[in-house]
Amino acid sequence: MSAEPARREDAPESGGEPRRGILIGEAEAERPVRVSVEGEELVWHPGESLVATLMAQYFGRRGRGAFMGCREGGCGACKLELLEGVVAMRPNYSKDVLEDEERESGRFLACRARPITDISVRFVPRRNVFFELYGRRLREKERAAVGEGSGTQPEEVSHG
Amino acid sequence: MGEGIMRLGYVHIRTTDLEASRRHYRDVMGMQEMACHNDRVYFKCWDEYDHHSVVVQQSDRAGLEKMGFKVHTYDDLDALEKQVMQHGGAVTRFSEGENYKVGQGIRFEIPSGHVMELYVEMEQVGKALPSLNPPPYPEGLKGVGAPRIDHLLITSEKPTETIEWLMKALNFYMAERVVENEHSDKPIAAWLFRSNTPHDIAIIPGPDKKIHHFAFWLDDWFEIRKAGDVFSKNDVSIDVGPERHGITRGQTIYYFDPAGNRNEVFTGGYIAYPDMPVVTWTVDQLDRGIFYFNHRKEWIEGFTSNVT
Numbered sequence: 001m002s003a004e005p006a007r008r009e010d011a012p013e014s015g016g017e018p019r020r021g022i023l024i025g026e027a028e029a030e031r032p033v034r035v036s037v038e039g040e041e042l043v044w045h046p047g048e049s050l051v052a053t054l055m056a057q058y059f060g061r062r063g064r065g066a067f068m069g070c071r072e073g074g075c076g077a078c079k080l081e082l083l084e085g086v087v088a089m090r091p092n093y094s095k096d097v098l099e100d101e102e103r104e105s106g107r108f109l110a111c112r113a114r115p116i117t118d119i120s121v122r123f124v125p126r127r128n129v130f131f132e133l134y135g136r137r138l139r140e141k142e143r144a145a146v147g148e149g150s151g152t153q154p155e156e157v158s159h160g
Numbered sequence: 161m162g163e164g165i166m167r168l169g170y171v172h173i174r175t176t177d178l179e180a181s182r183r184h185y186r187d188v189m190g191m192q193e194m195a196c197h198n199d200r201v202y203f204k205c206w207d208e209y210d211h212h213s214v215v216v217q218q219s220d221r222a223g224l225e226k227m228g229f230k231v232h233t234y235d236d237l238d239a240l241e242k243q244v245m246q247h248g249g250a251v252t253r254f255s256e257g258e259n260y261k262v263g264q265g266i267r268f269e270i271p272s273g274h275v276m277e278l279y280v281e282m283e284q285v286g287k288a289l290p291s292l293n294p295p296p297y298p299e300g301l302k303g304v305g306a307p308r309i310d311h312l313l314i315t316s317e318k319p320t321e322t323i324e325w326l327m328k329a330l331n332f333y334m335a336e337r338v339v340e341n342e343h344s345d346k347p348i349a350a351w352l353f354r355s356n357t358p359h360d361i362a363i364i365p366g367p368d369k370k371i372h373h374f375a376f377w378l379d380d381w382f383e384i385r386k387a388g389d390v391f392s393k394n395d396v397s398i399d400v401g402p403e404r405h406g407i408t409r410g411q412t413i414y415y416f417d418p419a420g421n422r423n424e425v426f427t428g429g430y431i432a433y434p435d436m437p438v439v440t441w442t443v444d445q446l447d448r449g450i451f452y453f454n455h456r457k458e459w460i461e462g463f464t465s466n467v468t
Contacts, residue, residue, distance in 0.1 A: 017414060068462020073176060073398045074222035074420015075466035092177040094222040125258060129317060129366045130464035137340070137443040138460070143305060 017118055020082055027088040028114035035103065036120040037080075050087070050110040051078045071111045079111035085119030164240065164365055166353040168361065169230035169282065171312055171374045173421050180418035182217045187449035188394050189376065189423075190305035192288070195260065202260065203207075206288035206298050207307035211261040212226045217410045222235045222419040222468035224371035226264070227312060227361075229330075229354070234280050240395065241266050241278075241328060247329040254400070272316035273318075273369040303391035303394070304387045306376035308355060310426050311359045313373050315366025315467050322363050325351040335359060335441040336407050338446060358408040358429045370467040373414060373422035380427055381411050387425045391415050399466075400459050406449040407441060414463070421468045 028046060035042040035053060042057040044050060051071055057106045059067035068081055069077025073090075076097030089103075107124060128135070174254070175181035180467035182201050185191045191203035194212050199219075202212040210230075217225055231237050240315065244251050249268040256264045265279030289299040297305075316322040324347075326332045333350035336359075339387060351359035364372060378384055384402050391398050399422060411428045441449040447457050455459075 007221065041286060065458050066460075068399070068459065070399070070419055070420030070422070070468075072416050074416065075468040077466050085407055091302035092180075094220075094417075096221040096223060096468070112288040126465060128461065128465035129315070130364060131461060132184055133365045134443050134446060135461075140444070 025089040034118040080121040083120040086116040163232040169227040172215040172225040175419035190302040191336040210282040228277040310375040310377040313362040375424035375426040404452040
C-alpha cells in the first residue's frame with residue numbers, strides 16, 4: 001500500500017504514472033485491467049463504470065447481497081478507498097458524500113470512476129441511522145426464527 | 161384556524177448534472193418543462209394545473225433544497241405562521257415572485273433541518289386537458305407520463321420530535337406509524353397527511369436534511385409495470401420493485417434520477433380522513449411493512465441507508 005497522497009489532475013506527476021491517484025475527468029484504460037477488492041480479483045472492461053464491474057463480478061456472489069445504491073454519484077454507497085493504482089472520476093457527483101478533502105485522501109465513488117491502471121481498493125464502512133435504531137430488533141427476530149441467540153448490537157453497514 | 165395546508169405543492173431538488181436531470185424529468189417521467197432560468201428548470205405533470213411541481217437546480221451536490229406546501233387561504237397562512245413561531249420555528253416571510261410564479265409565503269426549518277415553504281397562490285396554467293368535457297388523458301405523453309406528484313419521505317436524526325412538531329405546528333394528521341413494540345406509543349417513523357392520501361410527507365430515522373425519495377402518482381398497478389418498462393428501456397437506475405408496501409398499502413417502483421435522488425412511482429393505498437384510527441407497525445414486522453413481498457429480507461438495509 002502506497003503512502004503517497006492522492007493526486008489531482010492539477011498536480012500531475014512528472015515522469016511516468018503516479019502509483020496511486022484519483023484524476024478528475026472521463027479518461028479510462030484502453031484495455032481490461034485487474035481490480036483487486038477485499039481479497040478478490042476482478043476484471044474491469046473498457047466502457048463500463050467500476051460499479052458495473054463490482055455488480056457483475058463481486059456483489060450477489062459467494063454469500064454477498066446484491067449492490068444497493070444509486071449508481072448516479074448521489075448516495076455514496078459505492079465509496080471506495082484506493083490502495084494502489086490510478087482511477088479517473090467524472091465530476092458529476094455529490095460533494096455531500098465525497099468532499100474534496102476526502103477525495104484527496106484517496107477515496108472515490110465507483111459509479112463515477114474508471115480505472116487507468118490495475119487497481120487495488122477496499123470499501124469504506126458507512127453509518128446507517130435507521131439500522132442503529134431498528135437493526136437489533138430486526139435481527140433478533142431473524143435469529144429467533146432460526147433458533148439462535150439474540151442481543152447483538154447494531155453495527156456499521158459494510159460491503160466487505 | 162381555517163382549513164390549513166392543502167397539499168404538497170412543489171419539491172425543489174438539486175442535481176449535479178442539470179441536462180441529464182432535465183432529460184429524466186421531461187423525457188422519462190413525461191413532465192412538461194415550464195421554464196428554465198439559468199441554473200434551474202421548472203416542471204409540471206399533465207394533471208396538475210399550477211405552474212410547476214418539481215424544480216431542479218444545478219449544484220455541486222444532490223438532495224432537497226426545499227419543499228413547498230400549498231395552504232388554503234391567507235388567514236390560514238397567518239395562523240400557521242403563528243403556530244410555527246409558537247413551536248420555536250424561525251419564520252422568514254417571502255414576497256410574491258421571490259419564488260418564480262409563486263405568491264407570498266413563509267419559510268422555516270422543521271426540526272430535522274429541512275427547509276419548508278408555505279404559500280397560498282401559484283400561477284395557474286391549467287391541466288393538459290380542457291376543463292369542459294375533457295377526455296381522460298392527453299395525447300402525446302412521453303415515457304411514464306406521470307399525472308402528478310404525490311408525497312415525499314425525509315430522514316431525521318430525531319424522528320419522534322420531527323413527527324410531533326409537524327403534527328402540532330402544522331396540523332398534519334397521522335395515518336401510520338412505526339413503534340418499538342406493541343406497548344410503545346412513541347413514533348419512530350410516521351406517514352402524515354393533510355390531503356386525502358395516506359401520506360403527503362413521511363419521516364424515517366436517518367441523517368438530518370436528507371431526502372429518501374419523492375413520489376409520482378400513477379393510476380394503477382399496470383401503470384407501475386409500464387413505468388418499469390420505461391425505466392429499463394432508458395437505463396434508469398432502478399432501486400427496488402415492483403413491490404407492495406405493507407405501510408400505506410401502496411404499490412411501487414423506486415428508482416434514481418441522474419443525480420442519485422431517489423424517485424418513486426406510487427399507486428394504491430386508501431383514502432385517509434382526519435378521524436381515521438392510526439395504523440401501527442412494530443419494528444419486528446417492518447420488513448413486511450416496507451416491502452410486503454420481500455420474503456428474502458435482503459433489501460431493507462441498503463434501501464434505508466441510501467439518501468441524498
